[in-house]
Amino acid sequence: MTATSAPRDRAPPRHSTRGTGAPVATASHTHPAARTELALELLVHGVGGTTPQQMLGDPRTVRLAGDETAGIHRRARDADAEQHPERHRDEPVPEAYCWSNLTSGNAGRALWLLLLPFMIANLAHWMRPPSLRTRLARLYELIVRLLALTLTVLLVAAVCEVALDIVGWQCAGRTGCSHGKSWMGFAAAAHGGWWSLPGRRLLLGASAPVALTALLWWLSHRTWYAYESQRPAARPAPPPGTPSLAMPGFWYGRRAVARLRTAHTAAGLLTVATALYLPALAHDTGRGGHGGPLPVLGWTVAAATTALAAVSAGVVCRADRTLDNLDDTPDLRTTRLLLTGSPAVLVAAAVYGAWARPGWTSDGRLPSAQAFSALTVVQGALIAALAVVAVLLHRTPPADFEDCGVALRGLAGPAVALLGCALGGVLTGGVAQRCADWLDGGRTPGDHGSPLVGPPAVLTWEASVIPAILGLLALGAGVLGWRLTRREHALRADVERLYPGEEHHAGRTRQIARAIARAGLTDSAPMLVAVFCGAAFALGAGAVAGAWAGGGTPDEVAAHAPRVLSATADACQTLGSWLVGAGVLALVALGRRAYRDASARRTVGILWDVGTFWPRAAHPFAPPCYAERAVPDLSWRMSTWTAQTGGRIVLSGHSQGSVLSAAAVWQLDPEVRGRVALLTYGCPLARLYGRWFPAHFGTARLRSLHEDMHTWSNLWRSTDPIGGPVDLKPTRPGAEDVDCGPLLDPAAYGRSARHPLPEPILGHSDYQADPAFAEQRALLLARLPQPAPRLPAQGSSGRSSG
Numbered sequence: 001m002t003a004t005s006a007p008r009d010r011a012p013p014r015h016s017t018r019g020t021g022a023p024v025a026t027a028s029h030t031h032p033a034a035r036t037e038l039a040l041e042l043l044v045h046g047v048g049g050t051t052p053q054q055m056l057g058d059p060r061t062v063r064l065a066g067d068e069t070a071g072i073h074r075r076a077r078d079a080d081a082e083q084h085p086e087r088h089r090d091e092p093v094p095e096a097y098c099w100s101n102l103t104s105g106n107a108g109r110a111l112w113l114l115l116l117p118f119m120i121a122n123l124a125h126w127m128r129p130p131s132l133r134t135r136l137a138r139l140y141e142l143i144v145r146l147l148a149l150t151l152t153v154l155l156v157a158a159v160c161e162v163a164l165d166i167v168g169w170q171c172a173g174r175t176g177c178s179h180g181k182s183w184m185g186f187a188a189a190a191h192g193g194w195w196s197l198p199g200r201r202l203l204l205g206a207s208a209p210v211a212l213t214a215l216l217w218w219l220s221h222r223t224w225y226a227y228e229s230q231r232p233a234a235r236p237a238p239p240p241g242t243p244s245l246a247m248p249g250f251w252y253g254r255r256a257v258a259r260l261r262t263a264h265t266a267a268g269l270l271t272v273a274t275a276l277y278l279p280a281l282a283h284d285t286g287r288g289g290h291g292g293p294l295p296v297l298g299w300t301v302a303a304a305t306t307a308l309a310a311v312s313a314g315v316v317c318r319a320d321r322t323l324d325n326l327d328d329t330p331d332l333r334t335t336r337l338l339l340t341g342s343p344a345v346l347v348a349a350a351v352y353g354a355w356a357r358p359g360w361t362s363d364g365r366l367p368s369a370q371a372f373s374a375l376t377v378v379q380g381a382l383i384a385a386l387a388v389v390a391v392l393l394h395r396t397p398p399a400d401f402e403d404c405g406v407a408l409r410g411l412a413g414p415a416v417a418l419l420g421c422a423l424g425g426v427l428t429g430g431v432a433q434r435c436a437d438w439l440d441g442g443r444t445p446g447d448h449g450s451p452l453v454g455p456p457a458v459l460t461w462e463a464s465v466i467p468a469i470l471g472l473l474a475l476g477a478g479v480l481g482w483r484l485t486r487r488e489h490a491l492r493a494d495v496e497r498l499y500p501g502e503e504h505h506a507g508r509t510r511q512i513a514r515a516i517a518r519a520g521l522t523d524s525a526p527m528l529v530a531v532f533c534g535a536a537f538a539l540g541a542g543a544v545a546g547a548w549a550g551g552g553t554p555d556e557v558a559a560h561a562p563r564v565l566s567a568t569a570d571a572c573q574t575l576g577s578w579l580v581g582a583g584v585l586a587l588v589a590l591g592r593r594a595y596r597d598a599s600a601r602r603t604v605g606i607l608w609d610v611g612t613f614w615p616r617a618a619h620p621f622a623p624p625c626y627a628e629r630a631v632p633d634l635s636w637r638m639s640t641w642t643a644q645t646g647g648r649i650v651l652s653g654h655s656q657g658s659v660l661s662a663a664a665v666w667q668l669d670p671e672v673r674g675r676v677a678l679l680t681y682g683c684p685l686a687r688l689y690g691r692w693f694p695a696h697f698g699t700a701r702l703r704s705l706h707e708d709m710h711t712w713s714n715l716w717r718s719t720d721p722i723g724g725p726v727d728l729k730p731t732r733p734g735a736e737d738v739d740c741g742p743l744l745d746p747a748a749y750g751r752s753a754r755h756p757l758p759e760p761i762l763g764h765s766d767y768q769a770d771p772a773f774a775e776q777r778a779l780l781l782a783r784l785p786q787p788a789p790r791l792p793a794q795g796s797s798g799r800s801s802g
Helices: 032-036 052-056 107-126 134-171 182-187 198-205 207-228 254-284 293-317 332-354 367-394 412-439 457-464 466-498 506-550 554-560 563-596 598-611 627-645 656-666 685-692 699-709 771-783
Strands: 039-044 061-066 071-075 093-098 648-654 676-681 712-717 739-743
Touching: 039 627, 039 656, 052 061, 052 071, 052 093, 093 627, 107 134, 107 412, 107 563, 107 598, 134 182, 134 198, 134 207, 134 254, 134 293, 134 367, 134 412, 182 198, 198 207, 198 254, 198 332, 207 254, 207 627, 254 293, 254 332, 254 367, 293 332, 367 412, 367 457, 367 506, 412 457, 412 506, 412 563, 457 466, 457 506, 457 554, 457 563, 466 506, 466 563, 506 685, 554 563, 627 648, 627 656, 648 656, 648 771, 656 676, 656 685, 656 699, 676 699, 676 771, 685 699, 699 712, 712 771, 739 771
Parallel strands: 039 093, 039 648, 648 676, 676 712, 712 739
Antiparallel strands: 061 071, 071 093
């Protein structure tokens, strides 16, 4: 959504101009007395992005600071406002901060869709319930980081399953599958060439997961330089009890992300090494082995892999973020050990696996493919432990905690972590199953006449429970639809009372009541999440148990069961396989379209606007945190502008922009904070962030922010599905209420002399079109103290503030 009254789909004007910074360079040399009269309105847009022209309502704009990714813009006629404050006595100078390209500008960012499970796991880290037990809180964060590590292993193992097991081990080792595939001929077992040995075919397949791991490392390292390495201003250590978002190091995760990146990269390479040496070691220590030095070498490689894996896990456990200062301490010893040791072990595993072994053939599935079951069990155990810790944290809240509807009673983090693991499992199973079907010519792997055994049974079992989960979700959606209808009927009388003296019509009343009822569905999201996560955990556990106990796929296990059960198992397995495949193809198609189409990329960017607000504290391969650039940009701009001009600022944030604005105000020094007023509209701070991230945006945190700045107004509508009140009642005599609303939406019920055309229901957009916006902005400016004349500051006010 945009922060102005302009529609989102309006094309930007063609004749905009770009600022050179020259007008601003002279603005810092204004007369001292003029500095007391100027006020600034700093606009911050919300999700979906917008253009400076739309935000400022003018086709001619200049960029004062920043770059093409994020920058500060003004109308061309206001570029020298600091020189001529007399032109702006009646209203503040509008200034726009555009940050949408941080999430949707580059076409390559569409590929971030493939990192969705990593982003979800990172969200779980920040959903920790507030608590007095700091050690327990650290345990919560440690479990989430370990869970994120398993997701990296799962992704690399999924590529190993396709490239090494299905392609290199099964298809290339069977004439019925490799026949007719010229691209596989030189490595097929029937060819009899140098590459046709099982270990060497696995070595060829290992290039895919190694390339993926290297790509993830490169993407993380590149974004690390662009985001986490942007050093904010140094500030003194905060006093005890300071909110986390006010800590100097909250938006500076350089060291923590570097440590996590090293550990996850090593874990990915060690996963590939395990897939290479384990089949050869199983052969050497089994009946087909011939003894000699090969088993010793295999156990040596296994021991080195295990030792480095333990070091990687240890690094993840110790990768806490430092909040009270800017931590730049390098960790060269561990980094060198993992980034040199893991490739060395990978090379040793490749040499060991590629050694010629007489009589070694590839039968069945790859032995290392059975690790999927163990990985699923480990993830389930970590999620269960995380849930226990979350419950204990929720039961020991701090003294100032105010429970205003914390999502899922503190279990939001474990639920979201489960969602990330489930999505990772679905993507893994879908890719493996679709690749097996493609190589098998459309036949179901494992059936009679099929040359392939197929992916591990646990992946098939997990896909088979998807129809049941979707059925439960459909049931939950049906319940919500029924509640929506009842709510709509109950609201009709209230809607008509909002418009007295009007001739009411059933259709118009129903339209407004439906908009209000639909906006309330946002508050029912925890119920759907609870249904999905409960069903996914129970059915996922059943799938693992079925795979272990049955020893085959659902249709194989139920082959001798009654006909109804056999038919049901076969239908669930087939439908689940197709649903998983369709989901993977839809995700790839969406990413491909977003890569080529800017409008589709902007739609994908909306998801990242919400999901990548938080720093990468759990998973280094998650999409980067744009707030680590946006929050310092805003705080630097406000600090330098007030220091140079002595003026007042209204920080005006819409939707996600209100979250960025609040985070930026938290980072200001008390002196600067006293010169800034906060105006939010369509604000999800309490409704979404306060419920899902209570340790950082809970009522107590928002109240402390309000008490520190004293000047905050929040506009909201009942028809807004995202924004809402912040519910901060005045705590001292004479203090103003933060919330202003609900604003009347639509502005008129029917046609009138003032409204000759039907007024639309605005919902989450066009707050600036409401007269209350200008009224509250004027009130906020009036509450800010007028400064005394001051001497001019040195330097320019434009480029130095970016």
